[in-house]
Amino acid sequence: MKIAGKAIKKAAQTSLFRFFASSFEKLPWPESNVLRVLTYHRIATKNERLDLDPSLISASPESFDRQMEWISRDFNPVSLANVIEAMKSGNGLSKRSVLVTFDDAYLDFMFHAWPSLVKYNIPVALFVPTDFCSAETSSFWWDQIHDAVNNQSNGGRLRVGQREFSLDNAKTRKRTTKAVKSYLKSLDHHQLQQEVGSILEQVGYTKSKRSVLDWGQLKALSDQGVDLVPHTQSHPLLTRVHASVAREEIINSRRCLNEKIGKVLPAFAYPSGYYNEEVVNILRDEGFKVGFTTVRGVNDLEVTDNLKLRRINIGAETPDALIRLQMCPANLKTQSKIASQFPSV
Ligand SMILES: [Zn+2]
Helix, strand or coil, X not given: CHHHHHHHHHHCCCHHHHHHHHXXXXXXXXXXXXXXXXXXXXXXXXXXXXXXXXXXXXECHHHHHHHHHHHHHHCEECCHHHHHHHXXXXXXXXXXEEEEEEECCECHHHHHHHHHHXXXXXXXXXXXXXXXXXXXXXXXXXXXXXXXXXXXXXXCEEEECCEEEECCCHHHHHHHHHHHHHHHHCCCHHHHHHHHHHHHHHCCCCCCCCCECCHHHHHHHHHCCCXXXXXXXXXXXXXHXXXXXXXXXXXXXXXXXXXXXCCCCCEEECHHHCCCHHHHHHHHHCCCCEEEEEEEXXXXXXXXXXXXXXXEECCCXXXXXXXXXXXXXXXXXXXXXXXXXXXXX
């Protein structure tokens, strides 16, 4: 899957591919009530915030600005409120509608993404894991593991679960970080927290710089027009916790946004895209109207379950031509055939 994804990205950088994609996009695709949702995480250069996991970088500030320029020119950016209203009224969305979303409320949204969104007048929905916005709360586990394991230089070995990993040199530390992250994602939330604690203790990791927007910054962004959307409190994978915990995480993040910001739309994004019918039913019970997954594709709002909306994830290596191709209504039928490009968390 990964090899296919890399091959597609490489091919997408050629002029022949761009010609093909552009011709394909211009075909008279039938489009009625089609919604494209783009997913971004961090907007940053590779050399800033080396303490954070680079796999979450979606674009450099320059690439993001360029993408917003052609989106504003060639598409019809809509707000989350527009989407909810279209679902409610049944009137449908205008042609070439696209919703820009950001997961996890990283600090760089404010410095690198928001200025371009303002410049091109593009609405945005920002998904906020509310526990991380208080000053006393530390950063995400995947960033801590990256910094503690990949960036440490003491050597030695690391015991995780039943296995031992080498920390001898940069190459093995990189390999270890990847393997450890993959193992941690297979655990239930409680076990994951315990293992992360054990890893940090073994390497003597204590520092953790703020990486998520705080409440003052979020309030300022909300006042300027950013839609803040619940994304749980502590960002657990909702299929790896008890249903009662999933419900608490969902409704408490909504309540927290309401208390701190004063308004919240009835929408939700599943952390790392993990959901099942039990989780979807919790959203339905609690009055949510829109749920965002990480399943690749565009949405025909006439037939899609509004609590299982598909999105197009943008990676730092994703060429613009490939993004545009995925935004084509043809992707309603072909989404499952394109290799996954989702980040590892
Ligand atoms: Zn997330």
